[in-house]
Amino acid sequence: MKFKERTIQISMIIITLMMIILRFLLNEKGRTSPDSIRYMRFAHVFPTIDNTTTPLGYPLSIKFFTFFGPDEFWSSKIVGIGVFLFIIFFAWKKKFFFKETVVFCALFSFLSIFSYTMSEALILPFVLLFLYISSLIIEGKLKNGKAIFYLSLTLIALYNVRYSSLFIMAGTGLFGLVSWKRQYAKAL
Numbered sequence: 001m002k003f004k005e006r007t008i009q010i011s012m013i014i015i016t017l018m019m020i021i022l023r024f025l026l027n028e029k030g031r032t033s034p035d036s037i038r039y040m041r042f043a044h045v046f047p048t049i050d051n052t053t054t055p056l057g058y059p060l061s062i063k064f065f066t067f068f069g070p071d072e073f074w075s076s077k078i079v080g081i082g083v084f085l086f087i088i089f090f091a092w093k094k095k096f097f098f099k100e101t102v103v104f105c106a107l108f109s110f111l112s113i114f115s116y117t118m119s120e121a122l123i124l125p126f127v128l129l130f131l132y133i134s135s136l137i138i139e140g141k142l143k144n145g146k147a148i149f150y151l152s153l154t155l156i157a158l159y160n161v162r163y164s165s166l167f168i169m170a171g172t173g174l175f176g177l178v179s180w181k182r183q184y185a186k187a188l
Contacts, residue, residue, distance in 0.1 A: 009102050013088055016106045020084060023115035024077055032073070035115035040072035058119035067171035078119040083121045084114045087128055096132050108183070121163045130154045 024031040032040075035145050042054060043062035058079075065075035082107060091101035104110065133150045136142040142150065155172060158165035 009099065012102050012106050016111060017081070017084065019111050020081060020114045024080075024110060026114075030073060030077075031112075031116045033116075033118070036076070039117065039119065040076060043072050043075070054119070055160050055163055057157070058122050061122055073117070077115070080099060080114040080116070080121045083125055085137065086125050090125070090128060090132075094132060096128075096135075101128075119162050123158065126158045126161060127168075130158060134172075 029156060037055065039059050040062060042050070043059040043066065044062050061079050062072055062075045065078045066072060070078065086103060087101060090096070093099045105114075110124075113124070130151075133142065133147075133154055137147045137151065151172070155165070155169050158168060
């Protein structure tokens with residue numbers, strides 16, 4: 001990788017991280033909404049489950065960081081920043097569309113997602129893992145029971161963060177039924 005390209009990528013990552021932090025620090029409400037307050041309240045009262053309709057993934061991730069000292073608000077911001085850093089690190093470590101991921105995460109809409117207290121931020125790394133595992137399966141590097149196990153695990157994790165991932169599960173199931181006996185790795 002060229003020095004200039006690497007410098008631009010590192011600069012974009014640092015600037016994006018600073019913008020995520022500034023985005024919620026300079027907002028008068030801290031980038032929260034009534035749904036955000038519901039997530040934080042659910043994390044605060046857990047293990048008592050009140051009459052909520054949200055999956056457990058995002059409130060539990062907030063609750064996890066409250067054990068290290070910060071309250072639910074700051075824990076939700078740590079989750080957003082941690083998600084951003086995980087996505088960048090994973091794409092770099094696995095050499096899985098790293099340049100595209102850096103640019104993609106620097107877009108204003110995704111910058112807003114990382115700074116906002118909503119479950120959309122937490123679903124993004126699981127979508128990235130799902131795409132990575134799917135590409136390994138299609139390339140033939142992951143086969144049979146191991147492929148089914150990892151794919152099922154990521155789909156379950158997706159569902160436990162957002163219920164709308166049922167559409168991803170249905171699409172994956174339909175794709176699996178349509179291409180039951182095809183060998184994608186041979187075509188490449």
